[in-house]
Amino acid sequence: MAAPLASKAGSAGTTSKPPLPELDFRSGARVEELNKLIQEFTKHDQREYDDQRALEIHTAKDFIFSMLGMVQKLDQKLPVANEYLLLSGGVREGVVDIDLDELNVYARGTDYDMDFTLLVPALKLHDRNQPVTLDMRHSALCHSWLSLRLFDEGTISKWKDCCTIVDHINGATNYFFSPTKVADWFYESISIVLSEIQKKPQRGMPKVEKVEKNGTIISIILGVGSSRMLYDIVPVVSFKGWPAVAQSWLMENHFWDGKITEEEVISGFYLVPACSYKGKKDNEWRLSFARSEVQLKKCISSSLMQAYQACKAIIIKLLSRPKAISPYHLRSMMLWACDRLPASYLAQEDYAAHFLLGLIDDLQHCLVNKMCPNYFIPQCNMLEHLSEDTVMLHARKLSSVRSDPAEHLRTAIEHVKAANRLTLELQRRGSTTSIPSPQSDGGDPNQPDDRLAKKLQQLVTENPGKSISVFINPDDVTRPHFRIDDKFF
Numbered sequence: 098m099a100a101p102l103a104s105k106a107g108s109a110g111t112t113s114k115p116p117l118p119e120l121d122f123r124s125g126a127r128v129e130e131l132n133k134l135i136q137e138f139t140k141h142d143q144r145e146y147d148d149q150r151a152l153e154i155h156t157a158k159d160f161i162f163s164m165l166g167m168v169q170k171l172d173q174k175l176p177v178a179n180e181y182l183l184l185s186g187g188v189r190e191g192v193v194d195i196d197l198d199e200l201n202v203y204a205r206g207t208d209y210d211m212d213f214t215l216l217v218p219a220l221k222l223h224d225r226n227q228p229v230t231l232d233m234r235h236s237a238l239c240h241s242w243l244s245l246r247l248f249d250e251g252t253i254s255k256w257k258d259c260c261t262i263v264d265h266i267n268g269a270t271n272y273f274f275s276p277t278k279v280a281d282w283f284y285e286s287i288s289i290v291l292s293e294i295q296k297k298p299q300r301g302m303p304k305v306e307k308v309e310k311n312g313t314i315i316s317i318i319l320g321v322g323s324s325r326m327l328y329d330i331v332p333v334v335s336f337k338g339w340p341a342v343a344q345s346w347l348m349e350n351h352f353w354d355g356k357i358t359e360e361e362v363i364s365g366f367y368l369v370p371a372c373s374y375k376g377k378k379d380n381e382w383r384l385s386f387a388r389s390e391v392q393l394k395k396c397i398s399s400s401l402m403q404a405y406q407a408c409k410a411i412i413i414k415l416l417s418r419p420k421a422i423s424p425y426h427l428r429s430m431m432l433w434a435c436d437r438l439p440a441s442y443l444a445q446e447d448y449a450a451h452f453l454l455g456l457i458d459d460l461q462h463c464l465v466n467k468m469c470p471n472y473f474i475p476q477c478n479m480l481e482h483l484s485e486d487t488v489m490l491h492a493r494k495l496s497s498v499r500s501d502p503a504e505h506l507r508t509a510i511e512h513v514k515a516a517n518r519l520t521l522e523l524q525r526r527g528s529t530t531s532i533p534s535p536q537s538d539g540g541d542p543n544q545p546d547d548r549l550a551k552k553l554q555q556l557v558t559e560n561p562g563k564s565i566s567v568f569i570n571p572d573d574v575t576r577p578h579f580r581i582d583d584k585f586f
Contacts, residue, residue, distance in 0.1 A: 191424025
C-alpha cells in the first residue's frame with residue numbers, strides 16, 4: 098500500500114514536467130519540426146488533378162500512343178501487339194536505372210508540369226521458361242549483350258541495320274542488338290511521324306513543344322490545354338520470367354514476403370539502353386527491374402515514401418555536379434532499408450523525420466565506403482567506378498545536409514512552391530493564348546467526355562505504385578486497353 102500512497106502524495110505536491118521535445122542528436126533539430134516540414138513538402142509536391150487536368154493527361158497519353166502506332170507502321174520493326182510500361186515520373190527522377198550524364202536538364206515549372214517515363218519494347222522474349230540466361234561474357238555485372246540468335250530470321254532481317262556484326266572464325270555471323278543504333282532509329286522514326294502529324298494539325302491536338310534525343314532516351318514535351326507533359330520514351334527489350342543472374346536474390350527473405358506473391362514480383366524484366374562505366378556503348382544493355390519495383394512500392398509505408406521523396410528533392414539539387422549519384426541509388430537504399438528494418442517500425446506514421454535522417458545517413462555511408470549494391474543483384478556495386486575524390490566531395494556535401502536538415506527541407510519546399518507558381522502562372526496565361534483544350538471543341542463527337550476524365554483519374558490518382566500497361570492495336574489506336582496489375586479496363 099506504500100507505493101500508491103507515495104504516488105498520491107507526489108502528484109498532489111508537485112506539477113508534472115512537460116515531456117522534452119525529441120531532438121536529432123547530430124543536428125539538434127526537433128523531430129516534430131522535421132515531420133511538419135516533410136508534410137509541407139509532400140503537400141506541395143503532390144498535386145490534385147481535377148477533371149480538366151485528368152483529361153489533358155489522357156489527351157497527351159493518347160497522342161503518344163497514336164504516335165507509337167504510326168512508328169510501328171513505318172517499317173514494322175516494333176511488335177504489332179506491344180505492351181508498354183507507363184511510370185509516373187521522368188527518368189531524371191530515378192524511376193529506371195539509367196545514367197543521367199547525357200540527359201539535358203529539365204526543370205519542373207520551367208519546362209514541364211508533369212513527367213512520365215514510357216518503356217517501349219523494341220523486341221519481346223515472352224515465350225521462354227525462366228530463368229532467362231543472358232550473354233554476360235563481355236559485360237560488367239547487371240549488363241549484357243543481346244544476340245539476335247534468340248529470334249527468328251524475320252526478326253533478324255528487320256533489325257540487322259540496328260545491330261553490330263561480329264564474324265566468327267567458323268564463318269558464322271552474329272548480330273548483336275545495339276542500344277545506340279536502336280535509339281538513333283527510334284528518334285528518327287519518331288521525328289518522321291511527328292513531322293507528318295504536324296502537317297495536318299487537328300483542333301485540340303497537343304502541341305509538340307520539344308523533341309530531343311538525350312543519349313538513348315527520346316524526351317518529348319507536349320503542351321495540351323494549360324498543361325505541359327514530359328514523356329521520356331525508352332526503347333527496351335522485354336522479357337517474361339527472371340534472369341538467372343538474379344536467382345539467388347529469390348532465395349533470401351524480403352520485406353514483401355507475404356504481402357505480394359513471388360509471381361507478381363518476378364513477372365518480367367527489361368534490358369534498357371545503358372552501359373557500364375567501361376562497357377561498349379554500342380553493344381551493352383543494362384538489366385532493369387522496373388516492373389518488379391512497381392510491385393514492391395505497394396509494400397512501402399506512406400511515411401517512408403514521403404521521406405524518400407523529400408530526400409530525393411534535396412539530393413537532386415545538391416549532388417547534381419559532378420553527376421555520380423542518381424535518385425535510383427537512393428531508391429535502392431530505401432529497398433535495402435525495408436529488408437533490414439522491422440515492418441512495424443517502418444509503418445509508424447510519425448516517423449518520417451527518422452526515415453529522412455536515416456536515408457541521408459545510408460547515402461553518406463555508401464559514399465564513404467564507395468559501395469551501393471543493386472537491390473536485385475547485390476554482387477553489382479553501382480558506385481564501384483567512382484573516384485575517391487568524387488565520393489568524398491559528395492559525402493562532404495551530405496554532411497552539410499545532415500548538420501541542418503531543417504534548412505535543406507525549407508529550401509526544397511521553396512523550390513517546389515516556386516515550380517508550382519510557375520505552372521499556375523503559365524496556366525493563367527495559357528487560358529487565353531495556348532492551344533484549345535480538348536473540352537473546348539464541343540462539336541466533335543469523338544472528343545473524350547467527363548466519363549473518360551473520371552476513368553483516367555481512377556487510373557492515375559487512385560492506383561499509386563501499381564503497374565499500368567497499355568495494349569495498342571496500331572490499326573485502331575483510338576481504343577487503348579489498360580491493364581492495372583491483372584485487371585483490364
